[in-house]
Amino acid sequence: MATAVDTLRDTPFTIGGRTFHSRLMVGTGKYRDNDTMVHAIEASGAEIVTVAVRRVDLDRTRETGVLYHLDPKRYFLLANTAGCATAEDAVRYARLAREAGFNEFVKLEVIGDQETLLPDVQGLLEAAKILVQDGFRVLAYSNEDLVTALRLEDAGCAAVMPLASPIGSGLGLLNPYSVRTIKRRLHVPVVVDAGVGTASDACLTMEQGVDGILMNTALAAAHDPVAMAHAMRLAVEAGRTAYLAGRMPRREVAVPSSPLEGMLD
Amino acid sequence: MNETIDITVNGQRRTVSRGVTLLGLLASLELDPRAVVVEHNRTIVRRPALADVRMAPGDAVELVHFVGGG
Numbered sequence: 001m002a003t004a005v006d007t008l009r010d011t012p013f014t015i016g017g018r019t020f021h022s023r024l025m026v027g028t029g030k031y032r033d034n035d036t037m038v039h040a041i042e043a044s045g046a047e048i049v050t051v052a053v054r055r056v057d058l059d060r061t062r063e064t065g066v067l068y069h070l071d072p073k074r075y076f077l078l079a080n081t082a083g084c085a086t087a088e089d090a091v092r093y094a095r096l097a098r099e100a101g102f103n104e105f106v107k108l109e110v111i112g113d114q115e116t117l118l119p120d121v122q123g124l125l126e127a128a129k130i131l132v133q134d135g136f137r138v139l140a141y142s143n144e145d146l147v148t149a150l151r152l153e154d155a156g157c158a159a160v161m162p163l164a165s166p167i168g169s170g171l172g173l174l175n176p177y178s179v180r181t182i183k184r185r186l187h188v189p190v191v192v193d194a195g196v197g198t199a200s201d202a203c204l205t206m207e208q209g210v211d212g213i214l215m216n217t218a219l220a221a222a223h224d225p226v227a228m229a230h231a232m233r234l235a236v237e238a239g240r241t242a243y244l245a246g247r248m249p250r251r252e253v254a255v256p257s258s259p260l261e262g263m264l265d
Numbered sequence: 266m267n268e269t270i271d272i273t274v275n276g277q278r279r280t281v282s283r284g285v286t287l288l289g290l291l292a293s294l295e296l297d298p299r300a301v302v303v304e305h306n307r308t309i310v311r312r313p314a315l316a317d318v319r320m321a322p323g324d325a326v327e328l329v330h331f332v333g334g335g
Contacts, residue, residue, distance in 0.1 A: 027335025037333065052334025055275040055327065056301055058294060065300065065330045082334045092307075096329050099302040099309050167335070194335075216335025 010244060013211060015189050016105060016137030016158035018076070022047050023206070024236045025078065025191065027216025031225065034069040040219050041070070043229035049075040050107050050214065052082045053093045072102060078139070080107035085120070087127035094131055105137045107161070107193075107214075117167040121148050125155055132156035141193050144178040146185060153186050160186060161193035161214065164205055168217045170197030173205045180208045198228075199235035206239025207247070270322040281320055288315040290326065301328045 012019045025048040031037035041049060049070065057064050079097030084090040087110055094106040110127055112120025119142055131138050137158040142148050144162040152160045162182055165171035172195060173179065183190045189211040196202050196215045205213055213236060222228035268283040274290070281290060287310055291298050303310045304327040310318055320326075 028333035029335045031333065050335060051331040053302075053329050054332045054334075056296065056330050058275055058277065058328070060295075064332045066333045067300070067331055077331070079331065080334060095309060096302045096304060096327075097331070099311065100331065214335075220335075 010240070013189070015139065015191075015211075018105075020047050020076070022233075022236075023212035023240055024202075024233060025050065025212060025214040026219060026229070027214070028052075028066050028070065029082075029216050030220040032220075036225050037220070038069055040225040040229040041075070043226045043233065044219065045233045047076050048078050048214075050078040050080045050216075052080055053097045076105075077102045078105050078107050080141075081109045081127075082107075083111070084109060085111050085114075085123075087123040087130070090123070090127040091130050091134075094127075094136060095134070098136070103137075104135055105139065105158070106131060107139045107141060108157075109141045118163075119143055121145070124148075125151055128152055128155040128157055139191065144175050144182065146178065146181050149182045149186055149190075153188050157188060159189040159191050159211075161191045163194040164192050164201065164213075165195030167194040168221075169195055170201075170218060170221070171195055172197050172201035173208070176204070176208050179205070179210060183209050183211075196232075199231040202232050202235040203239035203242070206236050207243050209243050212236075270320065272320050272322070272324045272326060274326045275328055283322075284319050286316050286320070287318045287326070290320065291315065291328075294328075296328065301330050303328055 013023050022045045024044055024046045026041055026044050026046040027050050051066050081090040081093040084093055090110045110120045110123035111117050128138050128140050139159040139161055140152045140157045141161045149160045162179055164173040191212040192205050192210050193214040196218050219225045219229050269280045270283045271278055271280055287303055298312055305318055306325055
């Protein structure tokens with residue numbers, strides 16, 4: 001597969017000045033156990049792994065720290081502000097995350113509605129501006145709205161991350177047109193974050209020409225997360241390669257593949 | 266004198282010795298300072314400064330780390 005992509009001369013996948021090989025980023029939540037998580041992440045081939053910021057469990061009833069299981073030297077840790085509902089909270093979480101000392105990247109989430117977990121666009125822009133000013137490389141989780149994406153780019157975000165469908169829904173890419181439009185209009189990388197449910201969703205998403213995909217539940221909630229991670233790796237590569245290859249035009253009528261000449265009387 | 270004060274750590278009320286430092290608090294909780302990020306009254310305290318910040322009554326401390334999430 002790498003050879004095929006090389007032939008098509010894929011551009012490097014660079015975000016905020018860092019270049020990565022894998023266009024698949026993964027989350028670390030909701031796995032049934034840490035062993036499964038570690039093996040699934042390995043099988044996905046992902047280099048960028050997102051983690052959340054939470055209080056330490058002082059009673060130590062369970063060891064919740066993800067870095068006990070995941071080697072921070074092997075993976076690029078992308079802290080996120082998941083769960084934050086205001087710009088102020090998101091900025092606070094991002095600053096705490098940066099203090100852990102790994103990098104200045106943050107996946108910025110400001111949630112505006114608890115049922116759909118759709119982003120609060122106003123809070124998102126406000127937090128993005130503050131964090132960019134503060135030296136962060138901001139990857140902004142956004143809805144699939146072009147104008148919001150343009151504003152986030154103007155605010156200095158290192159990447160814009162439109163959703164395929166709501167977080168954890170597994171509904172797949174609901175609005176390919178919007179995602180394609182965002183990709184066409186932005187200069188910064190576009191990484192689809194949330195909603196991918198299975199390999200065909202990932203492939204279809206990459207075929208829109210976006211730079212990458214971030215997923216979590218599609219792996220963690222699969223019957224076999226490790227096998228699904230492998231499938232997603234192939235799907236992301238297949239979708240990317242198909243995009244670079246350039247698909248045939250769609251037609252409303254059939255066109256025969258075999259010669260019309262030489263038919264028997 | 267072994268006077269004690271009440272502070273809040275991760276939302277829970279805790280009784281600690283007056284004048285205990287953040288580093289001392291972490292030690293009493295058996296937490297490795299390299300594995301947590303410390304916020305004291307809404308201000309991040311960097312590792313080298315943990316031994317310099319002493320607890321006062323009513324202080325709020327947050328101890329956070331990375332957990333699984335998407």
